[in-house]
Amino acid sequence: MHGLLTRAGYEPVVTDSIEAGKVEVAKLPPGAVIVTAMRLSDGTARELINWLNAEGYKFPVIAIVENLSPMELIEVMGDSGAVAIIQRPAIDKQLVETVGKYARPEHVVLTLGNQLIPRVSEAWKAVEEKVSAIAVTNANAIVFGECGTGKEQIARQIYLRSSREQKPLTIVEAGSAAFIGRHDPASDRSEIYDRIKSYFAKAAGGTMIIKNVHLLSFEKQSVLLHILETEHPDVRVICTAEPELLGMVANKSFRANLFYMLRQSDIAVPSLKETTEDIPVIADFFLKSYAAKTGKERKRLDASAIKALKLYPWLGNVRELKDIVLFAAFHAKTDTITEADITFNLSDTSVTYDLSLRNPQRERDQIIEAFHRGGSWKQASKLLNITEKTLISLRKKYGIDSNGEIQS
Structure with missing residues (x-):
């Protein structure tokens, strides 16, 4: 049940007793649905439903039943009982559909999948052109961008538009347990090596996406570099990274030779x-x-x-x-x-809106950006944290007209 609901985009919380369920019910947000077995370790579904009613909770309850008599079904569903029942053998077919019928809209989960959201800015058009240009090559690539900019979707698009699209795709999160390993005393190779090597074997002939590559420890960087440099696997590597990766290379916390091996090409995703x-x-x-x-x-x-x-x-x-x-x-x-x-x-x-002018070399661009973001010069002065009188003086200094354009 947990797997079915998770794959459908829900975030299920699992308990095996009424007492534990009471604790979790108190934490549930509006619009949640409760799914219960007929018998729990410390009571029955009817006892749980009675408690919910007594406490004033209005969450819909879906009961999973097995071989109940008509009288038993009436007991479960009657008198403000369960809103629906599902026969246990039908869970695979009916659970997600039934939960969807009673879950409230605020819990609808929208996932982007592999698609790129249509956008109109010139900066985004340049990104799409770069995706197409990189896809037709076999070069490794790094997709740079802030958190939430859609780096993984871009990495997937490079794969989908490439000649390797019909070969395997393996996606690994650099900061997850998937890259955690310990030395195996029975082997002259570490578990880290074996794990990373297994990802390359799984993606043979295809593509590996390493998400948030800047989170790799120095040891894991060394293993990855060794595999790429000495074993030359037939796998294209596409990484996603936040801009801090560039600083890590500069301060030597990320291996420069690995960085340049991974960044044979790159894409910088603009922030919103x-x-x-x-x-x-x-x-x-x-x-x-x-x-x-x-x-x-x-x-x-x-x-x-x-x-x-x-x-x-x-x-x-x-x-x-x-x-x-x-x-x-x-x-x-x-x-x-x-x-x-x-x-x-x-x-x-x-604090967050403050675009205070601290760099004279960028003042003109910041003023124009603040005008376009604010939609007026009054709002621009607030974003820049200066008075309107000061802003007028700066506009004259840089030749910025009332429409936020540079006067010729």
Whole structure:
């Protein structure tokens, strides 16, 4: 059951007793569904349902039953009992569908899969062109970008558009337990070597994606370098990394020879705050997907909502935009989402919004960026943390007109 629900995009919590279940029920968010066996280690499904009713919990309960008589079924489902039952042999076919019938829309999980979200900025068009250019080669590549910018989708697209698309794809998270190993006294090779070697064997002739390669320890870097340098596996390696990887190479915490072997080509994914013109398009994509998955009417952003989204700094980038837009879609009272429907995840917006001018060589570009993000010179002064009078003086200094353009 746990595996079926997880693969369907839910986040199930598992307990084996009523007492443990009571603790977890208290933590459940609105819209959750409870699935229970008929008999638990310390009671029955009916006892659990009675407790839920007594405590005022309204979560739908789905009971998994086996060979019950009609009277027993009435006992389970009658008098504010279970909303549905599933015969145990039918779990594979009915569980996900039944849970989906009673789960509330805020728990709809939208996954991007392999696709790239359509965008309109020139910076993103350059990324798509680079994806196509790298895909037709056999070069290793690193996809650089901040958290939540969609690096894995880009890495997958390189694979899907390459000549290796019909060969295996292996994806490994550099910071996960998959790369943890201990020395095997019976072998002259470490378990780390055996694990990494097994990933290359699994991807033979195809592609390996190493997510967050900057999280590899120095020991694992050395093993990976050894395999690439001495064994020359027939595997293309595509890595994703946050920009800090470049600093790690500079301060020698990431091996330079491995870095250059992995970065035979690269793509720099722009952050969302650098491509604010993409925000309405991406948000609309999520709203359309949300409507399709929930069967609800599609909602749209009004001008106030779009302006608010463009002003937000987006430390979590596209992933954070998705969460905020879907939350707004669920809570909006009408089919139009306004600024009032949007809840941002900031405790102190003044700090995050601050684009204070600290580098004279970048002042002009920061002023123009603040104008386009804010939509007016008044908002730009707030983002730059300067007075409107000071901003007027700086505009004159750099020849910036009222439309945020450089005067010839």
